[in-house]
Amino acid sequence: MGGGDASRSAASSPSSASAADGPYASTYERFPGRPTALVGATVYDGAGQRFDNATVLFRDGEVVEVGQGLATAGYDVIDGSGKFVTPGVIDIHSHLGDYPTPSVQAHSDGNEATSPTTPEVWAEHSVWPQDPGFSRALANGGVTALQILPGSANLTGGRSVTLKNVASRTVQGMKFPGAPYGMKMACGENPKRVYGGRGRMPSTRMGNFAVNRQMWLDAKAYAAGNRSRRDLAKETLAGVLDGDILIHNHCYRADEMALVMDMAKEMGYKVTAFHHAVEAYKIGDLLRENDVCSAVWADWYGFKMESYDGIPENASLLWKAGACVVIHSDDENGIQRLNQEAAKAQAAGRRMGLDIPDAEVIGWITLNPAKAMGIDAMTGSLEPGKMADVVLWNGDPLSVYSRPEKVWVDGALLYDALDRKRRPVSDFELGQPGEGDVK
Template identity: 65%
Template sequence: MRSVVIAVSALALASCAATGDKRRSASAPREKPVSFSRDPYPSTYRAFPGVPTVITNVTIYDGEGGRINNGQVLFADGKIVALGQTVSALAGAVTIDGTGKWVTPGIIDIHSHLGEGNPGGDFGDGNEGTNPVRPEVWAEHSIWPQDPGFTRALTNGGVTSLQILPGSANLFGGRSVVLKNVPARTVQAMKFPGAPYGLKMACGENPKRVYGSRNQMPATRMGNMAVNRQTWVRAQEYKRRWDKYERDGGDPPTRDIAFDTLRGVLAGEILVQNHCYRAEEMAYVIDMAKEFGYKVAAFHHATEAYKVADLLKQHDICAAIWADWWGFKMEAYDAVNENMPLVHNAGACVVTHSDDENGIQRLYQEAAKALGNGRRMGINIPDEVAWSWLSYNPAKAMGIAEKTGSLKPGKMADVVLWNGNPFSVYTRPEKVWIDGALMYDAMDPKRRPVTDFELGQPGEGDVK
């Protein structure tokens, strides 16, 4: 009997060899099919050179609610090394006496359109207003790195990182990009390494006004929701096809770069940044996100966030808010100047944002206005806690909080030395470091960066 088994086994092996059967054993690993690149335009950012630096005798806001009076902060090799009442300075470190001054993490603007047009606020490249569903467009492919708004945000505003978003003409506006606020020839040389992309979405008046005026859908808020849901249904099917191909092989599905973005959202790789003013629409979007299995990172503008702060807390969604912009359209009408402190007091995540080339230079003053408005109604939030609205919370909502947004050892040394209390209208950035490199020094004319566009342009007092 044994000889029969051996003979049959031999015949089977011979048959496999003769027919070219290359089937593997069940235990052999399956090679994953080659898919498309998730990062075809990678960051080429390299930190500028810096030197070990210790700042002494300063008030420190660490970005996560901590405060150190008469403290010291040390950074080297592009990273925060230590902070406290005293630190052990490295040999040869530059020492800066900050008596009477403050140190904070660099400000992060979650909502900017710098570079998406020409100087003076022209926003011509920010909206691909040709279809309400345009997730295939990427903001970085419109950004002009020589926009002088970048250096003004750095020198006047202490902004070290920012997110550039498409506009809000469309329900699906396209991908955002996170940048380090450094001078560069290309957008890729500014791209924050490892930062996830965002998807800009928009509720409310803008999409229905743009497309309703053309007698297209959506022309109503119910049309907005219907088009959103139809699109997510298609995105789920696209994801199923590609997931199956990457898991099992076979013929690759037809590629669609619009649905590549939506698949990334459904997979948790791309963060939803949702323009939305009114409370009931934020609630609808939260339910829609549950229906289709994605998460909203932040509602932007969020004029009525104070009405649904409990929902924002429950679903861990940040509200990116202005201090006192209101009334410029109906959905921005029911605003209160205490929006930020009310949302914060409810335990939800608050972010101070700009959406403006001038506002980005004064974000710390915007936060100060909201802080004061809250105190006048009895919500007493400490200054050091409110600083989280400007650094840690936006970093969290942009998916970069493990790298920046607070002065914690090991994080990027994105640091601002202020010449006074940063919540005072009289205060300005004195020095700004990005990854430990001194990018701006108010006391040194050689450390006041200008863009290539500005070089040779007439300045104030020049003959025109």
């Protein structure tokens, strides 16, 4: 189908932070699509609005208009009566491709656990495009874009990569064009457990901060000096200090999140999102004031000491505080049900008296993750000129009984539950008995 692996030339500086520039540039090209009108559906635009009995028009890969009574001449008309339309779901925290299925040791490529700080590594260089998890996320979860992060064994785990959820022979053919890179950092138990157990620093939380602060001091010296001698680790750190690379910080405890925001101010960078963030509800005001998103689960808690104060009302309390809420997966199965996870978080708020509109909850899995990933000008909501990343659900997307009926990426129909020829299967699965279809 599409030419997702076509080569392109891209001349830029080594520290260029956009996935569209520099080495290993995106070669993504959208698959061919048809001008399409989804008519008569309930539409959640991702930006907090609901439209009843509405029409969504898209063509040439872009959203054209959303509203009632729109002219549909020149479009393929699809009856959406009784159905729902949302932007494509976006997962800000995934390890697909780096920890692919089948989950065997040979596929464990997400943690470069050889040093507490490894900013020089890039998650994309571990991504296996044939991971069956990609097609399952598309078909079962309506996921059209996702960020692949290194694991959390390291204080600094390396660069993340944002992908379009499309079939490709290469990771470059999946890279979201124009998306900024992220850099993964981690607080708390994981780094001190992994490295302290080997008799080296850090072995405590104070050791975590000391190693981090020295790393940033060294990076600031590099950034202020002559960058002609390449240093892969410091190139990434300099990109963060320049504001080109976004910090995604694995952090559970509220006190540590507050300390990290102080360290960011000391060293001159910004945290775009805390991930897992089970205690974010304790500092919603600080997160709002610092414009930091919280990427959270609906109800994971108690699986290690720093997660024991996790509560199901976390997301709702953050919403009440006016902070940015994102529902994430961190799991190859959870990514297929982010809509249900968002509904669970909403229900927990309702039980404590917080009535959060459905249209805003949809933003937790569409526009808010796009914002934290630096791609909200291109996707995440059904606004004219944005990418036509669209899901037609067979029922209310916040119901456990609903699932995607059709999924478009950049206006190309890549999944159709009613057409067996549009149910993507990876090449890896084709060689396995009984795995000829997405289930």
